Amino acid sequence: MKKIAILGSTGSIGTQTLEVVETNGDIQVVALSARRNIKLLEQQIRAFHPQVAAVYEEKAAWELKEAVRDLDIRIVSGMDGLIEISTLPEAEILVTAIVGMIGIRPTVEAINAGKDIALANKETLVTAGHLIMPLAKERGVRILPVDSEHSAIFQSMNGEPRGGVEKILLTASGGPFRGKKREELMDVTVEDALKHPNWSMGQKITIDSATMVNKGLEVIEAKWLFGVDPSNIQVVIQPKSIIHSMVEYKDGAVIAQLGTPDMKLPIQYALYYPERRYLPGERLDFWSLREITFEKPDMENFLGLPLAYQALRAGGSMPTVFNAANERAVSRFLQKKIKFLDIYEMISDCMEHHKVVENPSLEEILLTEQATYERIESRW
Ligand code: NAD
Ligand code: MG
Secondary structure, eight states, rough: OEEEEESSSSSHHHHHHHHHHHHHHEEEEEEEEESHHHHHHHHHHHHHHOOOESSSSSSHHHHHHHHHTTSOOOEEEEHHHHHHHTTOTTTEEEEEESSGGGGGGHHHHHHHHTOEHHHHHHHHHHHHHHHHHHHHHHHTTOOOESSSHHHHHHHHHHTGGGGGGEEEEEEEEEOTTTTOOHHHHHTTTHHTTOOSSOOOOOOHHHHHHHHHHHHHHHHHHHHHTTTGGGGGEEEEEEETTOOEEEEEETOOOOOEEEEOOOOOOHHHHHHHTTTTOOOOOOOOHHHHHOOOOOBBTTTTTTTTHHHHHHHHHHHHTTTHHHHHHHHHHHHHHHHSSSTTTHHHHHHHHHHHHHOOOOOOHHHHHHHHHHHHHHHHHHHH
16 A cells, blocks of 8 residues: 655645545555644544644644544644654655645655655745755655646656657646736736636635746746756646646657646646556546637736746746745735735845855755745835
């Protein structure tokens, strides 16, 4: 039986991972974790019987401890708790379904402990890809992408020699505001931004999809995962999210992975790779689909993508600034403290005032994150 641990089991990816586990019936969940949603975590504990659960917030951890006193389970908390479940000797795969840069340290520790990583937490690779990828290679662990686009690229590269790749065609839906101009984006609300046309996801990534920052993060993620130069990563808008991404080869052949938008497919593929299992759900019906349309991304009104390319070109610690400023900005937007377009303002302001640290260590990445948060605190 395959044994897995999940960082962030109560979120969108976390709960869908558990659905995949449940339908297959041959994976053992040895550890679960959440930030503070102990109600759902308790249900998950009772259903999947992990040996440890981590709750980041101490007070919530205590409450959970009380609630599951009748069970044989250890409850841990804080960053130490997250690291403990990430390095648990029994687990073979760590699913990083946690949101934000908080995922970096547990992921690094899991790789050090020899765990394969089913990677959903894109913020980790965006900020620390230059450390994570070589470390994974050195430790002989696999980084299995869960993000649907990266899973599609991964699937499209199956069995192909790496030297044959010409470029990556990263598809994007364009989010709920596709086609809107700057003036129309000025007063959009949190509720509007949370209405993604195709995917139901956590709040942060849904806002990132509306700003196109998500696609920017994914370009950076793709660079590290597949070792492709950013100039060879082209974003293509494909509004219905049917083509999950494509790879163009030297001879002009384009290989793509298609499917209905369902995150359980990339999750299951990562958990069972290279095996393909039956997955219940809707299938593509090309007769009723009739057409798949494409557009160029709008780099004038949606600055998420150009800012990401700028961060990539600057390199070093700049993607950390891009990511950290965005995390703070999105959280303020969700709290209705700033407007939609202020997200871009905050990111560019922090990037403009950052002096790049080349090849940053983990510590320097975390310091850069902190400095970015402090700049936002002091100025906005
Ligand atoms: P979500 O907000 O639905 O869930 C986040 C999870 O992380 C929750 O379980 C939460 O408790 C946990 N968490 C947050 N902070 C924590 C902390 N300090 N300590 C412990 N746990 C903490 O987010 P999501 O949409 O599932 O996304 C998770 C990650 O996957 C993100 O990096 C996102 O970009 C990526 N991703 C998500 C999707 C999707 O369809 N939802 C698709 C591709 C990539
Ligand atoms: Mg994606």
